[in-house]
Amino acid sequence: xxxxxxxxxxxxxxxxxxxxxxxxxxxxxxxxxxxxxxxxxxxxxxxxxxxxxxxxxxxxxxxxxxxxxxxxxxxxxxxxxxxxxxxxxxxxxxxxxxxxxxxxxxxxxxxxxxxxxxxxxxxxxxxxxxxxxxxxxxxxxxxxxxxxxxxxxxxxxxxxxxxxxxxxxxxxxxxxxxxxxxxxxxxxxxxxxxxxxxxxxxxxxxxxxxxxxxxxxxxxxxxxxxxxxxxxxxxxxxxxxxxxxxxxxxxxxxxxxxxxxxxxxxxxxxxxxxxxxxxxxxxxxxxxxxxxxxxxxxxxxxxxxxxxxxxxxxxxxxxxxxxxxxxxxxxxx
Numbered sequence: 001x002x003x004x005x006x007x008x009x010x011x012x013x014x015x016x017x018x019x020x021x022x023x024x025x026x027x028x029x030x031x032x033x034x035x036x037x038x039x040x041x042x043x044x045x046x047x048x049x050x051x052x053x054x055x056x057x058x059x060x061x062x063x064x065x066x067x068x069x070x071x072x073x074x075x076x077x078x079x080x081x082x083x084x085x086x087x088x089x090x091x092x093x094x095x096x097x098x099x100x101x102x103x104x105x106x107x108x109x110x111x112x113x114x115x116x117x118x119x120x121x122x123x124x125x126x127x128x129x130x131x132x133x134x135x136x137x138x139x140x141x142x143x144x145x146x147x148x149x150x151x152x153x154x155x156x157x158x159x160x161x162x163x164x165x166x167x168x169x170x171x172x173x174x175x176x177x178x179x180x181x182x183x184x185x186x187x188x189x190x191x192x193x194x195x196x197x198x199x200x201x202x203x204x205x206x207x208x209x210x211x212x213x214x215x216x217x218x219x220x221x222x223x224x225x226x227x228x229x230x231x232x233x234x235x236x237x238x239x240x241x242x243x244x245x246x247x248x249x250x251x252x253x254x255x256x257x258x259x260x261x262x263x264x265x266x267x268x269x270x271x272x273x274x275x276x277x278x279x280x281x282x283x284x285x286x287x288x289x290x291x292x293x294x295x296x297x298x299x300x301x302x303x304x305x306x307x308x309x310x311x312x313x314x315x316x317x318x319x320x321x322x323x324x325x326x327x328x329x330x331x332x333x
Contacts (some may be wrong), residue, residue: 040077042248048074049082051092051101054280056207056290057128057234058105060260062279066272069259087188090160095301096121102242103253107162107206108233108311115330116312116321120240122332125254130294131225131232133207134166137214138222139195144202147174147223156184156191156200162232163204164313169228178318195219207290208280215286231307232287235300243332250332254298261296281291300331 036046050065052058063082073204074081084101086092089110095101097119105127115121124215138144144153147170155171157163171177184200191209194200195218202222205213213219217279225232236257270284277287297304308327 005302007186011241037113040248042246043077043079045079045102045242045249047080047082047099048103048246048249049084051084051086051095051104051120053086053092054208055105055133055234056109056280057107057130057133057232057294058236059276059291059294060264060296061105061127061236061262062259062276063260063268063272064249064256066275067263067268069256070253073256074249077249079249081139083299088158088161090158092118093121096237096239099239101239102246103236106235106237108231108235108308109159109162109165110316111235111237111321112308112312112327113160113315114329116315116323121237122240122243122330123235123300123327124238124243124250124332125236125257126300127234127236127257128294128296129231129233129304129307130207131230133290133293134163134212134225134232135165135210135229136170136200136222136224137191137195137203137205137210137219139198140218142201142220144222147171147228148176150174150202151176151180153181153201154184154199155181155193155202155204156186157204158188159185160320161206162230162234165208165311166225166228166230167204168314168318169230170223173223173228189324192218207293208282208286211286211290212282215257231303231310233304233307233311235304236306238332240332257296258298261298264291264296305331 037046071081078294084095089106092104092106093110093114096104118324150171155167157167168178186194191205192213194203195213214221238250273284273287277284280287305328312321312324312327316324
C-alpha cells in the first residue's frame, strides 16, 4: 500500500469538508442546533439534527425514531427533530463539522479520526460492541481461503471506517501488512459492483451489507472481526459546543437509546422492524437474525475506552493521525 497516496486522499476529503465551514461561518453556524434563549436550563436550541447511516449498530436509535419517542421527548422542550441520512461515517463527520447535524452515529475509526485531526466532537454514548458485524468478503467463486492468501491481491474498503481497521488487523492475522496488498478505496455503495465485477479480491465491510451480499450469493465470508481481534465499538457523538449548550438534550438522547435497546431485547413490534428493515435494505427476517450480533450498551465503560484508544494507535501506525491522544479526554459526561 502506498501510504503517501492514502494520506493525500484523506487530506483532500478533509479540505472539501472544511472549506464551507470557514468560507461562510455565520451561515453554517445557524444550520443546525443554533444557540438561542429558551428559558429552559440545559436547552439552548429550537432544533436537534441527527446524522444517521444504515448500519445495524444503531438500531435502538431507529426504534426510538420509528416509535415517535424522540419527537415526543423533544417536544417537551419545544425542540424540532430533523434527520440527515448518509451511507457511511466520514460524511457524517463532514455534516457535524459544517453544523448541518448536531449528533451522529459512528464506528470507531471515523469517530476517533475526526477528533484526532481537531474536529470538536465528543463521544456521548456507546452505541454497540459488535466485532462480528464486520467481515472480510470475497467473491463467491473466489479460491482465497485465508488471510495469508491475500498477499499481492487487491483489497478494498471504505477508507476512514471501522472495516479499514479490520483490514489492518486481518492482514496481521495472516502475517501480512498493508504493504503486501494493493489498497482499493471504495464507497459503501460500490461494494456490490466491486464483488460482482471482481474489481477487488476481497472487501472489508459492515452489516447489513455482509448479510445482504452473502444471502444474494455474490460473496462469502473470509473472516469476521473476532477472528482478528477487532472490538467493533460504535458510538454516538455530538458537536462539542452543541453538547455543552444542551446537556439536557444529550441526556434525553442517551435514555432514548437505552429505551430502544431495551425494546429490542424484549421484542419490538413487527411494524417497527419492517420499517427499519426497509431502511437497511433487508427483509425483516434478515434484520432479526442480525440483532443478536450486537451488544447495545449505551454506557461508556473502560473496555470501550481501551478499544477506541487501540483504534487511535492503528490510525497513528498507518500514518493517518499526526499524534496519539486519549479518547477519555473527549467523552461528554
